[in-house]
Amino acid sequence: MTYLEKLKSIQEKNSSWLCIGLDPSLERLRVDFRKWDEPILPYNRAIIDATADLVCAYKPNLGFYLQWGAAGVIALERTIAYIPQHIPVILDCKTGDIGHTQAAWATGLFDEWQVDAVTVNPFVGAEAVLPMIEDRPDKAVYILARTSNKSALHFQGELRQESGLSADVLRQSQSWSTAGHKGYVVGATYPEELAIARRLAPQANFLVPGIGAQGGSLVTAVRHGPDAVAGPVISASRSIIYASGGEDFAEAARNAALQLREKINQLRS
Amino acid sequence: MTYLEKLKSIQEKNSSWLCIGLDPSLERLRVDFRKWDEPILPYNRAIIDATADLVCAYKPNLGFYLQWGAAGVIALERTIAYIPQHIPVILDCKTGDIGHTQAAWATGLFDEWQVDAVTVNPFVGAEAVLPMIEDRPDKAVYILARTSNKSALHFQGELRQESGLSADVLRQSQSWSTAGHKGYVVGATYPEELAIARRLAPQANFLVPGIGAQGGSLVTAVRHGPDAVAGPVISASRSIIYASGGEDFAEAARNAALQLREKINQLRS
Numbered sequence: 001m002t003y004l005e006k007l008k009s010i011q012e013k014n015s016s017w018l019c020i021g022l023d024p025s026l027e028r029l030r031v032d033f034r035k036w037d038e039p040i041l042p043y044n045r046a047i048i049d050a051t052a053d054l055v056c057a058y059k060p061n062l063g064f065y066l067q068w069g070a071a072g073v074i075a076l077e078r079t080i081a082y083i084p085q086h087i088p089v090i091l092d093c094k095t096g097d098i099g100h101t102q103a104a105w106a107t108g109l110f111d112e113w114q115v116d117a118v119t120v121n122p123f124v125g126a127e128a129v130l131p132m133i134e135d136r137p138d139k140a141v142y143i144l145a146r147t148s149n150k151s152a153l154h155f156q157g158e159l160r161q162e163s164g165l166s167a168d169v170l171r172q173s174q175s176w177s178t179a180g181h182k183g184y185v186v187g188a189t190y191p192e193e194l195a196i197a198r199r200l201a202p203q204a205n206f207l208v209p210g211i212g213a214q215g216g217s218l219v220t221a222v223r224h225g226p227d228a229v230a231g232p233v234i235s236a237s238r239s240i241i242y243a244s245g246g247e248d249f250a251e252a253a254r255n256a257a258l259q260l261r262e263k264i265n266q267l268r269s
Numbered sequence: 270m271t272y273l274e275k276l277k278s279i280q281e282k283n284s285s286w287l288c289i290g291l292d293p294s295l296e297r298l299r300v301d302f303r304k305w306d307e308p309i310l311p312y313n314r315a316i317i318d319a320t321a322d323l324v325c326a327y328k329p330n331l332g333f334y335l336q337w338g339a340a341g342v343i344a345l346e347r348t349i350a351y352i353p354q355h356i357p358v359i360l361d362c363k364t365g366d367i368g369h370t371q372a373a374w375a376t377g378l379f380d381e382w383q384v385d386a387v388t389v390n391p392f393v394g395a396e397a398v399l400p401m402i403e404d405r406p407d408k409a410v411y412i413l414a415r416t417s418n419k420s421a422l423h424f425q426g427e428l429r430q431e432s433g434l435s436a437d438v439l440r441q442s443q444s445w446s447t448a449g450h451k452g453y454v455v456g457a458t459y460p461e462e463l464a465i466a467r468r469l470a471p472q473a474n475f476l477v478p479g480i481g482a483q484g485g486s487l488v489t490a491v492r493h494g495p496d497a498v499a500g501p502v503i504s505a506s507r508s509i510i511y512a513s514g515g516e517d518f519a520e521a522a523r524n525a526a527l528q529l530r531e532k533i534n535q536l537r538s
Contacts, residue, residue: 068377070346074339098416104294104335112338123391124418125425156394
């Protein structure tokens with residue numbers, strides 16, 4: 001099964017374009033959790049149990065686990081293993097090294113951990129992408145095209161005028177020959193740019209962060225997000241997993257996920 | 270002590286601008302090592318023991334450890350802890366996430382692991398750098414300016430004409446206000462560009478990969494590498510740590526490091 005087939009299947013089954021970012025922050029966990037030797041895995045499990053019928057993907061971010069060094073990466077490894085097989089796992093790590101190093105990343109993320117997709121930073125060119133999905137038809141990368149942050153404008157150029165780095169990345173990278181799928185990260189915080197990105201890359205799946213705490217435009221994500229095969233992967237993290245700081249955190253996460261899925265589905269119809 | 274002071278001190282003590290990249294490849298380890306449950310740490314220890322008086326830094330690359338998942342990251346954590354305190358550790362991870370995620374990376378790498386410097390990918394703008402070294406005077410980042418690989422040219426622009434992404438990164442990032450040091454990664458495989466990078470960023474320390482297996486120009490690295498305070502960090506990995514595939518791997522690594530340090534020092538004088 002290709003990545004897009006897997007994604008499409010869960011999007012239909014769960015009627016959802018919602019992806020939950022599993023980005024643990026110790027200081028936001030409940031006090032009683034913090035006493036545990038390893039609070040991250042049980043917290044993530046509770047979130048996953050409460051939301052697995054509402055999402056089209058989970059997106060753990062490597063940096064939030066590395067903040068505890070190897071102990072955090074063990075929690076990440078176990079979190080990935082806990083996510084039900086039919087739900088795509090997108091590892092957000094923005095990896096972008098040169099050829100032989102990127103092949104090592106691919107071995108770890110795709111072959112060892114068996115995640116379905118990873119985010120990739122294209123600064124070093126095609127070498128960031130080819131060793132990852134040249135020969136992996138069931139995997140995908142999401143190439144950073146326009147990130148959701150304010151300082152994205154420092155180097156990413158005038159995507160509205162279809163010029164600059166973001167536009168170059170979208171144009172050039174589509175010609176790279178890969179067995180796996182090349183999607184793009186396009187932040188919902190740049191709604192006009194998202195529409196242009198869709199025009200420049202009509203076949204690519206979009207991972208759209210910036211909904212939720214960052215305040216991006218859900219309307220644009222829904223209108224310009226879908227490609228010919230599947231819907232976009234609309235990602236929110238803090239607004240869901242820390243919807244409550246209390247004992248009802250899993251229930252609150254479920255309610256927040258339900259509401260966001262519903263908002264998305266209303267805009268779709 | 271600032272990062273540059275620490276670097277300068279070891280460069281003088283060991284008469285060396287040589288940095289060894291600790292990038293384990295299981296298939297290149299000796300057969301008897303491969304039978305061990307965890308062969309990476311003892312291999313790295315032997316390399317470090319054999320070369321600690323010849324280097325100005327060690328540079329493990331996160332991707333080569335992540336290829337074994339969390340087990341590899343444990344070996345990385347222990348490798349970092351084993352490196353003598355007076356030798357800077359540069360973690361090559363090319364991290365480049367947005368603000369609050371990058372702060373989590375910084376917690377893990379600088380506060381937990383206490384590495385001295387990390388490589389940073391500037392695609393997302395200043396947010397890749399500020400959360401890391403805004404408030405850490407004893408730490409440094411090496412921002413990717415011109416990477417050593419062939420596909421660097423896809424997006425990094427015409428540095429020779431002082432235009433395009435690499436030139437933009439060098440120019441803009443110097444104005445970002447940080448307590449820690451901002452250095453740059455400039456590949457020795459682009460010798461003319463290295464000279465221009467030095468002109469554009471006269472105060473910055475350079476991390477120069479591409480010597481060794483990649484065949485970059487040592488002459489240019491030595492001529493245009495130094496800044497006002499310290500020498501460049503000239504990095505080689507495979508040509509040293511796999512100089513021999515036999516039982517004499519540590520001795521062979523020492524000899525290869527001796528030769529490369531000597532070559533550099535001859536060019537310096």
